[in-house]
Amino acid sequence: MVLLVVLTGCGKLGQVGRAPAFSPLEGSTQFSAMYASDMPDDVLPSGPSDGSSLWDAGTASLFGDRRAAQRGDILTVVIEIDDQASIRNSSGRSRSGSVNAGMPEFLGIPQRINEGLPDGAGMANAFETNSSSTFQGNGSVARQEKLTLRVAATVVEELPNGVLRIEGQQEVRVNFELRELVVTGYVRPIDVSRQNEITYDKIAGARIAYGGRGQITDMQQPTYGQQVADTVLPF
Known part of the structure; x- marks a missing residue:
């Protein structure tokens, strides 16, 4: 464990004095989707759709459909999260019980047992119990989240039912801090707007990550030794 911590720290030492490197695009799913797919014919300028028309039918046309529809296409994901949640619960419970049992008469058996019992004890009041319990609980949750972002995503797969799987990644480096935005999920082509945009609430299985390094x-992170100690130590 100590060796693992030391090796991890040495890896960080190699970044001293350097800005964090961007994630390579080569080898990613988006890279493969773009380079494995041929450019659709309707993206390139084409002639008139018929002899009597002044407009072509491709996406480069003024009236062409520019929405993403197949593997390798690009669309814009609009993320506008402004959620508020407030939950408050209160519960209470009270319980009491009392039991008093005895056997004053039963074919003379209690009287015979009383002869062997200490003074003051008898089967008429064999045992008596009392119990009570009280519980009260209160809980509350207050949360507010607001996030407004736009990121370009690539269609990386067309499912048999026509649904598109998209992936998008955006990295911005300012001085020695790199901010990263990642979005993945499944969308229906019909939900893509005419502006070739889709909002996050129409993405099934959406996974949105916004962080940095x-x-x-x-x-902002504790040292590796402190993280190990927090995990291993039971106190």
Whole structure:
């Protein structure tokens, strides 16, 4: 465990004095989708759709459909999250019980048992119990989230039912801090607007991650030794 911590720290030392590197696009799913698919014919300028028309039928046309519809196409994901949640619960419970049992008469058996019992004890009041319990609980949750972002995503797969699987990644580096936005999910072609945009609430199985790496992020995280201690130590 100590060796693992040391090796991890040495890997971080190699980044001292350097800005965080961008994630390579080569080898990613988006890269494969774009380079494995041929450019559709309707994207390229084409002639008139028929002899009597002044307009062509391709997406380069003024009236062409520019929405993403197949593997390798690009669309814009609009993320506008402004959620508020407030939950408050209160519960109470009270319970009490009392039991008193005895056997004063039963074919003379209690009297015979009483002869062997200490003074003051008898089967007429064999045992008596009392119990009570009280519970009260209160809980509340207040949450507010707001996020407004736009990111270009690539259609990386066309499912047999026509649904498109999209992936998008955006990285912005400012000085020694790199901010990263990742979005993945499934969309229906019919939900893509005429502006070739789709809102996050129409993405099934949406996975949206907004974070970063660099000097500021490193300062906000505890050291590796402290993280190990927090995980291993039981107190």
